């Protein structure tokens with residue numbers, strides 16, 4: 057299995073293909089519904105450096121504040137990505153993101169955007185809250201905590217060997233499409249509708 | 252009756268068990284799936300990660316998944332027990348379990364959009380009561396995750412598009428359709444909990460009740476037992492696999508119940524339960540003695 061260090065170059069990202077299993081290390085940022093909308097309303101200068109050449113993680117974590125005021129992620133599995141479909145391709149292009157982590161995959165608009173900007177969709181293991189929380193040893197910073205609340209805030213996190221699978225690449229490949237088409241063919245066969 | 256027994260404490264422990272430990276046979280089914288997947292495949296890696304996650308959650312008594320779901324509860328009680336008190340005690344237990352971080356504050360006021368903060372809300376927890384002849388209480392609960400709840404489906408037969416008539420073959424066809432529609436989005440591999448018949452409400456309720464059955468049990472109705480077997484094999488032939496990565500393990504179990512219906516309606520309801528198939532059961536006798544089942 058390959059390790060991928062963040063931040064990452066466009067070239068390394070373009071070398072990735074659907075089906076690659078990766079372990080990510082380095083700095084990334086979380087963001088979901090409110091964050092995506094906010095990132096598109098205006099160019100957010102202060103957050104931009106954390107997005108450039110890194111990835112955004114669709115995650116609404118359970119977070120604990122320690123006695124010294126620092127934060128830790130207690131549970132941190134991926135949330136369903138498709139809700140960000142209207143924004144994702146534009147957020148990637150505007151901030152120079154190299155990838156998105158979530159679950160369930162995304163649709164054609166994002167797939168086209170991945171090809172145009174040189175980025176990938178990375179699928180985390182849904183529900184694996186404990187494994188993924190432990191792959192996040194450090195919380196560096198948080199944006200928009202008061203405005204958006206814990207699950208929707210943008211958390212800058214350090215990850216170590218965070219496991220993901222490339223399910224949409226920058227060459228138009230989508231594992232979701234392949235699996236869905238395969239299952240539909242088999243379904244027709246089981247129903248005696250073709251063949 | 253039961254006045255001297257601290258039910259809140261027992262209920263809190265029930266919630267803790269449900270949120271942090273999976274029933275043994277569910278873990279076994281995930282492990283069996285892992286072993287039939289191709290060596291080194293994405294499917295196998297996904298199941299390995301899930302198995303590691305289950306171990307970590309058990310060891311540290313932490314939630315298996317950050318979405319701790321909707322607590323859905325079935326309580327059997329003897330004649331003369333106040334169901335209002337049982338409901339208050341269970342709701343308080345959900346508050347405590349949330350405070351103790353066995354549950355995430357998971358209830359949102361639908362109109363204001365605000366999180367209620369304590370894990371409880373309108374119909375959360377959702378409790379069903381049934382009076383029985385036994386002297387004690389039996390409390391059964393599931394934690395129903397949202398990602399998988401979103402891919403549940405209710406069909407009405409006949410369904411022309413799927414060429415599904417009002418018989419078990421029709422049921423088979425719509426259930427397979429539901430699995431294809433869900434792909435990996437319900438955090439596959441999942442459990443299909445199905446009700447045939449009933450009205451729209453009772454059908455969903457009874458389908459959820461199927462999740463209280465052990466994965467390894469055999470349906471007492473022979474034709475349903477046969478259909479469960481067949482659907483398990485066929486759903487796994489679809490090749491969707493864990494998380495929709497492709498593979499042989501899409502469904503861990505199929506459980507089918509039925510209710511009667513009125514002539515005009517023939518519903519088939521499929522509740523999709525994710526791999527985090529969280530369930531806990533306890534029996535409480537009149538002295539407060541506990542028997543934990545799952």
Ligand code: SF4
Pocket residue numbers: 133182183184316317318319320395396397398399400437438525526527
């Ligand atoms: S579907 Fe289940 S396993 Fe997946 S995130 Fe929701 S509760 Fe967790």
